[in-house]
Amino acid sequence: LKLERDLRSAVDRQEFVLYYQPIIDLQSGDLTDVEVLVRWQHPDRGLVMPSEFIPLAEETGLIVEIGQWVLQEACQTLRDYQQQFASATELKFSVNLSSEQLQDPNFIQTVDRVLSQSGLDGRYLKLELTESMLMSHEEKHIKTLQQLRDRSITISLDDFGTGYSSLSYLYRFPLDTLKIDQSFVSRMISEPKDAEIVNTIISLARTLNMDVIAEGIETEEEVLHLKKLGCERGQGYWFSPPMSQEKLEEHLQAGP
Numbered sequence: 006l007k008l009e010r011d012l013r014s015a016v017d018r019q020e021f022v023l024y025y026q027p028i029i030d031l032q033s034g035d036l037t038d039v040e041v042l043v044r045w046q047h048p049d050r051g052l053v054m055p056s057e058f059i060p061l062a063e064e065t066g067l068i069v070e071i072g073q074w075v076l077q078e079a080c081q082t083l084r085d086y087q088q089q090f091a092s093a094t095e096l097k098f099s100v101n102l103s104s105e106q107l108q109d110p111n112f113i114q115t116v117d118r119v120l121s122q123s124g125l126d127g128r129y130l131k132l133e134l135t136e137s138m139l140m141s142h143e144e145k146h147i148k149t150l151q152q153l154r155d156r157s158i159t160i161s162l163d164d165f166g167t168g169y170s171s172l173s174y175l176y177r178f179p180l181d182t183l184k185i186d187q188s189f190v191s192r193m194i195s196e197p198k199d200a201e202i203v204n205t206i207i208s209l210a211r212t213l214n215m216d217v218i219a220e221g222i223e224t225e226e227e228v229l230h231l232k233k234l235g236c237e238r239g240q241g242y243w244f245s246p247p248m249s250q251e252k253l254e255e256h257l258q259a260g261p
């Protein structure tokens with residue numbers, strides 16, 4: 006398989022780059038977090054999106070190495086920004102994880118190494134997991150998430166609403182943020198059922214003492230509706246698509 010061979014050499018040659026999508030406080034319009042999204046800068050194919058290589062990286066186990074690079078690069082970049090931009094001193098970076106990374110017996114060791122090498126305080130790092138990743142090996146995952154919390158790292162549950170979590174299930178894990186899946190947000194205006202799901206997730210977050218981020222916001226109407234429902238924060242093309250490092254730096258330079 007050529008793609009698999011290419012992916013292996015991409016790890017050795019460090020052909021990955023990070024893109025960054027702003028997460029915005031809907032009331033103040035302030036930038037609070039940035040979601041980190043990896044891309045593969047392929048020598049012939051150009052910029053390859055995660056949907057085209059993350060599944061293969063997961064199947065082959067290469068995601069563990071790629072994920073280590075992503076974590077190291079993200080933490081080092083944020084540490085540099087804290088020293089370079091006044092607007093970055095309280096900013097958090099939110100990094101997506103795959104199941105293979107969370108199950109890697111060396112995961113916490115990797116996290117400790119990355120925090121110590123970058124000098125970043127764990128409270129500026131968020132990790133995004135999905136519900137399905139927590140379905141098996143529950144006790145082990147609770148322990149891992151607790152170890153992350155001990156380092157002040159916070160956890161978001163990504164694509165929320167598309168999996169199988171029950172309220173009692175959520176209660177057992179130390180989680181900080183629910184990210185409302187973009188499918189509900191995009192149908193919310195036209196479909197009352199989806200608006201009700203969004204409303205329910207926001208109430209659930211409040212009950213569980215978690216905060217909430219709406220994903221995939223594309224219109225001002227959606228922003229207004231989400232604010233009315235009490236949603237604190239959001240991200241999506243309405244605010245900004247994922248942007249290059251250069252674009253993010255321009256944004257941080259311009260200030261809040």
Ligand code: G
Binds near residue numbers: 056068075102
């Ligand atoms: O970046 P896009 O804009 O195409 O992201 C698609 C999906 O790819 C995200 O929802 C996320 O699940 C996954 N993804 C993006 N970056 C990373 C990463 O660094 N690690 C892992 N494991 N998944 C990622």
Ligand code: G
Binds near residue numbers: 220240242243247
């Ligand atoms: O990690 P996760 O699966 O949530 O990744 C978010 C994905 O959604 C990325 O592929 C990102 O490029 C994409 N995305 C971000 N904002 C929007 C948006 O407003 N609309 C749509 N359709 N996709 C978005």
Ligand code: MN
Binds near residue numbers: 101133163
């Ligand atoms: Mn995500």
Ligand code: NA
Binds near residue numbers: 163164165184186187
């Ligand atoms: Na998502």
